Amino acid sequence: MAKIIPFKAVRPTRDKVNLLAARSYDSYTAAQVESRLRDNPFSFLHIVNPGYKFQKEISGVERYGLVRNRYEEFKEDGIFMQDEKPSFYIYKIVNRDGLKFTGIVAAASVQDYEDDVIKKHEDTLEYRETVLKEYVKTIGFNAEAVLLTYPDNPNLNEIILSVMQNRPEYEFTTTYRDTHYLWNVDDEELLKKIQEIYAEIPALYIADGHHRSASSYLLAKDLKEENPEHTGDESYNYFMSFLIPESDLKIYEFNRLVKDLNGLEKEEFLIKLDESFRIENRGLDYYKPSKKHHFSMYLDGEFYSLHLRKNKYKINNALDALDAQILYTTILKPLLGIEDLRNDQRIEYSHGKKELAYVQTVIDSGSFAVGFGLLPVTTDELKKIADEGLKMPPKSTYIEPKLRSGVTVYEF
Template sequence: MLATVKPFKALRPYKGIEQCFSCPPYDVLEEDEVKEIISRNPNSFLRVTRSEVEAEEDSKEAIYKKANENLESFIKNGVLIKDSEPSFYIYRETWKGVSQTGFFAVVSVDEYDKGIIKKHELTRRDKEDDRTNHILNLNAQTGPVFLTYKAQEDLKTIIDKIIKNKEFLYSFCDENNVKHELIKIQEEDEKEQIEKTFNSIDYLYIVDGHHRAAAASRAQKIMKEKDTNYSLNKPYNYFMAVIFPHNELRVLPYNRIVKDLNGLKEEEFLKKIGSYFEVEEAPFSPYSPDSSHSFGMYLQKKWYKLTFKGEESEDPVENLDVQILQKYLLDPVLSIKDPRSDPRIYFLGGIRGVKEIEKWVDTKDWKVGFSMYPTQIDQLLKVADMNKIMPPKSTWFEPKLRSGLLIHEIS
């Protein structure tokens, strides 16, 4: 069985408002940042994705109700318009001079359930519940799932040809200086060509958005059960995704900081980690490792370089630097058993850089920081192909996908 990728009728901001309407993903902003953006810009899509800042009371029901009211209001006031024909949309993001170009489309929930759309991460039930209820209350998927595929020359040729011959529907730079460009594809022959080419691809892979995909699956089951006139063509059988080739994605390191040395003195700590790592003074500071199985460590205003002494493993998860650090240092030496829930560990996304480790350790009462070599996209694909799960906070992808450019209504 091969991947099904289809065009859809998008709900989208009218041309001219897309820059101020669209917003970062729902989970990257703090509440005070959301309030500030909305106060400046009442036409922000954050009023749908982060409606808790405007809800009349602090209950889930009130939050979903407010999100739905705000979405309906955007439609009623003409801020959002509905495309009359199903379309694919080419989406290009350019950051720091490098681009990733792919497609907005919808993909099959059934294929996600069967493992044709592969995952590499565990989900949390509470976050799944929230996303499922958001979809059901709004009758819409408001954020895309970030997917990748093993790069194919045929799809690149199609994209290059279309970009050469078409005008951009949207083109703007966001607050992080990422350029977003969108082209609408509605010609039947081009849509057919895209569908057919994707149909020769064995698997799609979730890069980011595991909770959104799981929620789309759960929402589909609920809607299907209530539907007395079910057919496979119903939009709730599909979820909205952005699909990029694997060789254009950029992964940044996901660094770690730890609150204390688990009762150890500095000398004891350094001695203990010497069992599995060669410990030396870093060649420069702040130090970022330039190859896998080496780590930067910041302790008492000094940078060290740690090199893992162990062998390569047959298991792709065991070869991940995040797993090596967890298994041979964070757990046995610092007693961090479950990095998902232990408050003594914190994760700093790669965009913030290694200077941020120094800042937290020097000024915020954290004891030790670790700079990581980024997980490679090939490692992620290998883990997913073996149906294994990566440790938490293994990857940080940049640039992030923009929310509010396209919305997928599911009924």
């Protein structure tokens, strides 16, 4: 059964939240980062990019300590404040496309992570887990919540809707044209009721944030060993999460771009494809797959539809049935020679929000030789793979919502 707890968030004052909140650092171009650091002294980017103060690029362990310094300065200057009571935080996002996401920011249990009550569907890289663990250990806080999902629960929905009748603590719109709302819930009776509802939910599923949750688990193990008076109630036994119902989850596909045909001529490649797929040349007609096990391919200025020959492909488990896995086992690995999907420099990924027009553009430019379009993974597929203890290929899902960093901060 899932355990979540309220916490005393460190968060920006109401007048600064729209200036402080930032997207994930990796989502900005270098020019965007520069302009925000130059023009907005309150941006959370100043904390995660502390070298800007010295006009110097700083990395590694030296950067970790400076991140902590910038964070403390924001607190000292009154840009951040900390809630006096442990709270849950109802968070709602209405994005530029009109999609709405509503959930609860809370602290989730690392013990649940270890016990597989919090289920994973994606592999992680050990070195990234370790680096992130050391980073968080030094800075002492989480500023970016792990996205967890659960089956829709009418009782929880009712509580959330009731809280949202009140004036939000925050209401701000970003330059990205997303509107964010936050309600602070610190009533003890309501907190208890929310916890009891989650305690009846058999499992939570990681939608986004596998490395963040894994590093939090490793950090808890480290700090437990270092603390002779460990009780299990310490803040390091939890990590900040944003819990949303499955119906609010929006999953996009990741399309695949490959730089060459692995030494094959176009006709050779098509003949080899014909062994596993029924192929139709669609010419210049924009083709996007509409069924599972159907794929779009763009090659040499033309679109193709690829329909899996089911008598040639055996499905033994939930992973075998996943389109990203089918593409890997039938094309990327045997024909194009791509075995390591994470590290092979010949393959890149384009999330589905960019659509196949982007795939067409970069291939026509000569940067890539062939591109493949897939359907998005469904929530049911994600859950089945997690339930069977399997892991998706990397870049199988691009999931929204994406929370802003710095709106709520969880300290260890």
